[in-house]
Amino acid sequence: MTIAPVQSSTSLGSSGWTDTRLILALEEVVETELNRHLGVAKEWMPHEFVPWSQGRDFDGVLGGEAWNIEQSKVTPLGRVSLVVNLLTEDNLPSYHHEIATMFGREGAWGTWVHRWTAEEGRHGIAIRDFLLATRAVDPVELERARMNHMSEGFESDNAHSMLHSVAYVAFQELATRIAHRNTGKFAGDPLCEQLLAKIANDENLHMVFYRNLLKAALEIAPDQAMRAIADVVTNFRMPGHGIPGFERAAAQIALGGVYNLRIHHDDVLQPVLRNLRVMEIGGLGPEGMVAQNELGVFLDGLDAQARKFEERQAAMQARRAARRAAE
Ligand SMILES: [Fe+2]
Numbered sequence: 001m002t003i004a005p006v007q008s009s010t011s012l013g014s015s016g017w018t019d020t021r022l023i024l025a026l027e028e029v030v031e032t033e034l035n036r037h038l039g040v041a042k043e044w045m046p047h048e049f050v051p052w053s054q055g056r057d058f059d060g061v062l063g064g065e066a067w068n069i070e071q072s073k074v075t076p077l078g079r080v081s082l083v084v085n086l087l088t089e090d091n092l093p094s095y096h097h098e099i100a101t102m103f104g105r106e107g108a109w110g111t112w113v114h115r116w117t118a119e120e121g122r123h124g125i126a127i128r129d130f131l132l133a134t135r136a137v138d139p140v141e142l143e144r145a146r147m148n149h150m151s152e153g154f155e156s157d158n159a160h161s162m163l164h165s166v167a168y169v170a171f172q173e174l175a176t177r178i179a180h181r182n183t184g185k186f187a188g189d190p191l192c193e194q195l196l197a198k199i200a201n202d203e204n205l206h207m208v209f210y211r212n213l214l215k216a217a218l219e220i221a222p223d224q225a226m227r228a229i230a231d232v233v234t235n236f237r238m239p240g241h242g243i244p245g246f247e248r249a250a251a252q253i254a255l256g257g258v259y260n261l262r263i264h265h266d267d268v269l270q271p272v273l274r275n276l277r278v279m280e281i282g283g284l285g286p287e288g289m290v291a292q293n294e295l296g297v298f299l300d301g302l303d304a305q306a307r308k309f310e311e312r313q314a315a316m317q318a319r320r321a322a323r324r325a326a327e
């Protein structure tokens with residue numbers, strides 16, 4: 001690292017590293033990670049995943065056929081989940097604004113911000129083209145939901161702190177990867193699954209970038225980074241939480257096994273925390289130790305909540321199976 005903290009790390013307090021100094025100190029790591037990312041990210045073409053031959057005119061200007069639900073070949077869970085995933089991707093201008101404001105548009109940081117934005121842009125394009133060509137969802141409802149959601153914008157919960165922002169995106173990119181992958185699994189359409197697997201792969205590379213950055217942050221400012229991780233994990237919300245009808249959709253997505261507390265705990269939080277050995281890091285100051293402890297208590301509580309959720313989920317599935325058997 002070329003930039004030293006203002007004070008020695010043992011006496012740091014939360015003011016030892018300002019965001020500006022952290023951004024400068026991490027620039028080398030960003031450059032390394034950016035080059036690694038560019039080396040492993042493989043170009044792919046969204047248009048190849050869209051069955052254009054299935055597409056036809058809609059009603060309105062072209063006087064084609066209006067959408068109706070019988071035309072949709074994806075599962076009901078797939079429909080709900082695909083729309084949440086797409087609207088989440090659609091809000092990219094707001095996310096870009098957030099990270100460009102936080103990380104800047106200069107140097108390696110800026111190159112990453114723009115490259116990441118370009119990759120994310122492909123996700124919304126690909127999913128929308130797929131949904132419209134296959135008539136998987138109501139195009140009018142989708143457009144109104146997009147207008148509504150984007151008009152609200154997106155304000156990060158973590159804009160006050162660079163370390164909180166990095167910690168959040170490390171978990172959020174993995175959450176998005178898992179949400180896309182599981183949506184594909186349950187959508188009931190092999191091509192849709194392939195497309196979402198491709199997108200999930202991009203999200204995974206994004207996660208790796210931010211996770212490695214967070215690792216470097218834990219090395220240079222361990223107490224502050226630990227505090228950021230504890231805050232982000234204990235207050236985590238999906239980026240699409242502002243989508244109209246999100247609560248109801250999230251409940252369906254949870255029960256259907258696309259994304260729920262168990263998945264969040266086992267497949268999102270734990271892999272990142274284990275990779276960074278967050279719970280094993282020693283030599284922390286008092287601030288870091290308090291945060292690490294808070295995190296441990298929270299994770300135990302979340303695991304218990306996830307167990308309760310699974311019991312409810314199993315009971316509901318049993319009731320549904322019994323209802324089907326009685327029909
Ligand atoms: Fe994405």
Ligand SMILES: [Fe+2]
Pocket residue numbers: 120173176202203206
């Ligand atoms: Fe991503």
